[in-house]
Amino acid sequence: MKLAAKLILLFMVGVLGIVTLFSWQTVKQQREWSQQSNEESAVDLVNALKPTIEQAYRDGGTVRIQQAIEVTQRATSGPAMRWIDPEKPDDALQGPGVRTSDTETLSRSISSISISDKDGNTKQLTYVPLTLAGEVPGAVEVAKPLLDSEANVRRSFHTSVLSLFGVTLLSGFVIYWGGLKLVASPLRKLMKQVEEIGEGEFGQPPALSSNDEFGQLAFAISEMSCRLQQQRATIEAETETRLQTQQQLRHIDRLGTVGTLAAGVAHELGTPLNVVSGRAGLIASGQLSAADVSSSAQTIQKEAERMTAIIRQLLDFARRTGTEQASTNLVQLARQTCELMQPLAKKADVNLTVDAHDNSPVTTLGDPGQLQQVITNLISNAIQAIPDGGKIMIKVYSEQVQPPAIIESQRNHFACLEVTDTGTGMTDTETEHVFEPFYTTKDVGEGTGLGLSIAYGIVREHGGWIDVASEKNQGTTFRVWLPLDDQKDLQ
Incomplete structure (x- = not known):
């Protein structure tokens, strides 16, 4: 009623x-x-x-x-x-x-x-x-x-x-007319305005101009609408600034990783450059037969393509890219990232392997570039945690698991990318703070403490989470949980 x-x-x-x-x-x-x-x-x-x-x-x-x-x-x-x-x-x-x-x-x-x-x-x-x-x-x-x-x-x-009947009729008419004119009509206007505000149409003038309580309520609703419009503009501006800052931090982190990789890539390019230089010297001497010249030219071309591929991988990783959602094969992405990190791993005398079957792809929906940055950060941290050489094992699989309370999801089937090292490990106190910004266990000048924080943010944006298990001098295991791609899962 x-x-x-x-x-x-x-x-x-x-x-x-x-x-x-x-x-x-x-x-x-x-x-x-x-x-x-x-x-x-x-x-x-x-x-x-x-x-x-x-x-x-x-x-x-x-x-x-x-x-x-x-x-x-x-x-x-x-x-x-x-x-x-x-x-x-x-x-x-x-x-x-x-x-x-x-x-x-x-x-x-x-x-x-x-x-x-x-x-x-x-x-x-x-x-x-x-x-x-x-x-x-x-x-x-x-x-x-x-x-x-x-x-x-x-x-x-x-x-x-008769008096009762007359008073009833007169009162009913007066109250009905007064109710429609003084109550129902203003309420309809106020309800319509509130519905429009609920749909996002802020900054509206008062729906009523009367001097009674309804007029005061209409003025208050209008003031609320204007304040909501201002707050929305402020939130949009702050959100845009936050996203830009976040993208800049992620790109800076990528460039930092690129700087670390550059040393390994330079060492990796030394061998093919020596081959190219030697073969070119033989050709220039004029002492080779036509067949040997052709063979040397093919060798030079092969080594040049190898160097080009190494440099291309490094440039692709360093390039600033926009966020794009695509079905991503985590097994292939892990192998590509390991190939990129192999020069750095060899330089540190670390054996880097991927334990996954290409015949059983594990796919997730996300940005391949950002997910590669997560894997790179985890591998880079693992290499730095093995000062005297060791092993890093990457596993990719899917598993039914109950997500933590911070993840608002009804699903219980997730993809997992696991990075395990045989390094120095961490204490319980260190594992509690490992994802906090600017928190680091490295020496001064060896890290900013943003890598794992950025990786954690990327994974959360993809609807997943990261957990860590570590013991001092027993190594560390990071597990990245990501939602499975439903379409690929159905296939």
Whole structure:
């Protein structure tokens, strides 16, 4: 039920209750007034007859009193009267439910009762006790029909009903019109404005210009809308700035990794450059046959392509790329990243291997460049954690696992990329803070402490998480959990 209808119903119930109570009080007062009026009339009549009744009592007792009353009644054509002697059961009241004891009680004080005859006519019997010769021998019963009184009561009742009906109609019309005009219509405007604000249409002027509470509410909603618009603009600007800063930090981290890789790549390029130089010297000497010249040229071309591939991998990794979502084979991505990191691993005397089957690809939906940056950071940290040489094993598989509470996902089947090293490991305190920005266990100048923090942010943006298990001098294992690509999973 709408608010206006509820207000109308509530007010109508209140009006009906008030008018009904007023009508009941009016009818009740009318009856009481009629009864009191009849009692007073009976008392006046008995007082007027008192001298006659006293004389009759002195002349012949209570028998002469009844005779005197009958004579007076025939002479005046007034209301029916009779003498009530409590000592005589024959004088008991005649009416349904009336007992002799009632007559004795009524004869002691002025009182009234109403009775109905068999024809349904109602009359009021008023008993006026008399004191004669210092005692109260009885009372005079005055019977007066209540035709006029009942008619007045009925007229009062009908008037009350008509008043109730009229007040109800008038109040209903006024309240209905007022509810629609003053309540329902402003509320509809305010509700429409709130819905528009909920859809993102901020900066709206007040929907109402009245000076009442609805006008104040409309002004408050408009002010809220303007503030929301300002806050949205601020949030959008801050979000854009944060994203740009985040991209810059990630690119800086990539360039830092590129600088680290450059030393390994330079060493890796030394062998093919020596081959190219030697073969070119032989060709320039002119001492080779045509077949040897052709063979040397092919060798030079092969080594040049090898150097080009190494440099291309390094440039591709260093290039700033936009975020793109694509189905990514984690096994292939891990192998490509290991190939890129092999020069750095060889230089540190680290054996870098991938334990995965190409026939069982594990795919996720994400940005291949950003995911490669995550793998590169983990491998780079693992190499630095093995100062005297060792092993780094990369495993790629899928597993059913319950995601942590910070991951809002209903799925329980994830891809896992696991990087395990045989390095120095970390303490429990270090593992608790390892993903915090600028936290590092390396010596000054060897790291900024942003690599793992950036990797963690990238994985979270892809709907996954990273966990770490490590013991001091027992090595470290990082596990990167990513949602499986549903489409590839279905295939």
